Amino acid sequence: MLLPFFTALREAKVPVSTKEWLHLMEAMDKDVAGGRVEDFYHLSRAVLVKDEKHYDRFDQVFGKVFKGVESVGIGDDLTTDIPEDWLKLLTDKYLTDEEKAEIEALGGFDKLMETLKQRLEEQKERHEGGSKWIGTGGTSPFGHGGYNPEGVRIGGPGKQGRAVKVWEKREYRNLDDTVELGTRNIKVALRRLRRFARQGAPDELDIDGTIDGTARQGWLDIQMRPERRNTIKVLLFLDVGGSMDGHIKLVEELFSAARTEFKNLEFFYFHNCLYEGVWKDNRRRHSEQTPTWEVLNKYPGDWRAIFVGDATMSPYEVTMPGGSVEHWNEEAGAVWLRRARQQWDKSVWLNPVAEKYWSYTASVKLIDEVMDQRMFPLTLDGLDRAMRALTR
Numbered sequence: 001m002l003l004p005f006f007t008a009l010r011e012a013k014v015p016v017s018t019k020e021w022l023h024l025m026e027a028m029d030k031d032v033a034g035g036r037v038e039d040f041y042h043l044s045r046a047v048l049v050k051d052e053k054h055y056d057r058f059d060q061v062f063g064k065v066f067k068g069v070e071s072v073g074i075g076d077d078l079t080t081d082i083p084e085d086w087l088k089l090l091t092d093k094y095l096t097d098e099e100k101a102e103i104e105a106l107g108g109f110d111k112l113m114e115t116l117k118q119r120l121e122e123q124k125e126r127h128e129g130g131s132k133w134i135g136t137g138g139t140s141p142f143g144h145g146g147y148n149p150e151g152v153r154i155g156g157p158g159k160q161g162r163a164v165k166v167w168e169k170r171e172y173r174n175l176d177d178t179v180e181l182g183t184r185n186i187k188v189a190l191r192r193l194r195r196f197a198r199q200g201a202p203d204e205l206d207i208d209g210t211i212d213g214t215a216r217q218g219w220l221d222i223q224m225r226p227e228r229r230n231t232i233k234v235l236l237f238l239d240v241g242g243s244m245d246g247h248i249k250l251v252e253e254l255f256s257a258a259r260t261e262f263k264n265l266e267f268f269y270f271h272n273c274l275y276e277g278v279w280k281d282n283r284r285r286h287s288e289q290t291p292t293w294e295v296l297n298k299y300p301g302d303w304r305a306i307f308v309g310d311a312t313m314s315p316y317e318v319t320m321p322g323g324s325v326e327h328w329n330e331e332a333g334a335v336w337l338r339r340a341r342q343q344w345d346k347s348v349w350l351n352p353v354a355e356k357y358w359s360y361t362a363s364v365k366l367i368d369e370v371m372d373q374r375m376f377p378l379t380l381d382g383l384d385r386a387m388r389a390l391t392r
Contacts, residue, residue: 002025004065005044005061005062005065005066006021008061008064008065009048009058009061012057012058012060012061013057014048014049014054014057014058014061015050015054016048016049020047020048021048023047024043024044024047024048027043027047028040028043037066041062044062045058045062053380053381053384186253186254186257186383187257187260187261190257190258190261190262190383190387191261193232193234193261193262193304193387193390193391201226202224202225202226203224203226204224204225204226205222205223205224205225206223206224206225209223209225210222210223231264232262232264232304233262233264233265233299233302233303233304234258234262234264234265234266234303234304234305234306235266235267235268235295235299235303235304235305235306235344236255236258236265236266236267236268236306236308237267237268237269237270237274237278237305237306237307237308238251238255238267238268238269238270238308238309239269239270239271239272239307239308239309239310240269240270240271240282241271241282242271242272242313243310243312243313244309244310244352247310247352247353250352250378251308251352254308254350254378255267258306266299267280268280268290268295269282269285270309271285271324271326272309272313272317272324272325272333273313273317273318273324273333273334273336273337273367274292274307274333274336274337274340275292275324275327275329275331275333275336276291276292276293276329276330276331276336277289277290277291277292278290278292278295292336292339296339296340296343299343299344301343301344301345303344303346304344304346304347304390305340305343305344305346305347305348306347306348306349306350306386306390307340307347307348307349307350307371308349308350308352308378309349309350309351310351310352310353310364311349311351311353311361311363311364311367311368311375312353312361312363312364313325313363314363315362315363315366317333317363318332318333318334318363318366318367318370319332319333319334319366320332334366334367334370337367337370337371338370341370341371341372346389346390346391346392347371347374347390348371348374348375348376348386348389348390349367349368349371349374349375349376350375350376350377350378350382350383350386351364351375351376351377351378352377352378353377354377355377355379355382358375374386374389376389
């Protein structure tokens with residue numbers, strides 16, 4: 001059963017290497033996962049999956065390969081539906097010495113499985129309680145709703161909470177790298193852009209330093225240190241209005257996630273393309289603007305700049321003076337974008353429109369060229385690539 005699992009993962013494009021698979025086999029050999037299918041699920045996911053974006057595919061493969069492991073229907077072939085080697089491991093993990101002796105008295109684990117098959121054939125009516133027949137409650141090794149440490153649950157929803165199907169919940173389905181981003185996985189993707197250092201006032205207890213100092217001095221020597229913080233500094237430029245209205249929810253989620261992940265974050269708004277002015281408050285966009293020159297001079301080149309917009313506009317808004325639909329711009333938008341690229345070499349453009357539609361809009365191609373092909377779609381894969389570009 002395990003070899004088809006490895007093959008199925010590779011076919012589903014979950015990048016599992018032979019080395020990782022051997023690590024899993026070594027962990028199984030040392031009984032790291034015990035005998036429960038749930039434990040094996042968590043162990044195999046931890047060892048084999050290197051990126052959270054593959055969790056959903058892993059869950060789908062696991063559910064398909066190990067389908068039927070949780071329960072066995074009347075008349076099912078036990079040798080195919082239950083991995084007997086896993087059930088054997090339960091003997092060592094959960095049974096007392098007395099219970100093990102009873103199993104051995106029956107003829108061992110193989111005899112137990114054979115007895116189950118016989119009882120499936122012999123029993124003709126429902127049974128409840130007791131310790132022999134297949135039924136509900138009781139302590140028989142076979143049935144539903146009761147408890148036996150070596151038990152096989154047959155039918156019903158389960159009562160002890162020991163049956164496991166966590167992989168069928170597919171809690172990570174929206175982490176697939178082909179889907180557009182949601183609130184929870186935007187944060188996951190942004191975390192790739194991190195560089196930690198200890199800066200500021202020493203307001204955090206240094207446990208290792210305190211232990212070392214106390215041991216050296218002979219008395220309690222409390223050591224403090226600055227908190228470890230993400231030192232990456234981010235400038236976020238957000239396109240608002242017009243065709244961006246349809247992407248408000250997604251951009252709001254991105255903005256919220258960015259403010260959570262980056263302590264050093266500054267943001268500005270613009271419309272369609274970057275021009276000579278940006279603003280902080282959309283209600284006063286025409287009366288309280290910040291000159292773009294001021295932003296370029298204030299934030300040095302070690303800041304990362306992220307532009308967010310659909311880049312959908314008239315080509316003239318990018319290439320021509322006076323092309324803006326809101327005011328007369330003396331210099332073309334492309335000129336200002338190039339200045340931004342020169343100032344912040346680590347900069348990207350995030351586009352909420354699906355990448356397959358970009359070729360239909362001339363302005364998207366123009367801005368992508370100005371950004372030196374550093375435009376990425378607002379999907380998990382696109383944001384992941386953008387964060388990688390910002391770390392180089």
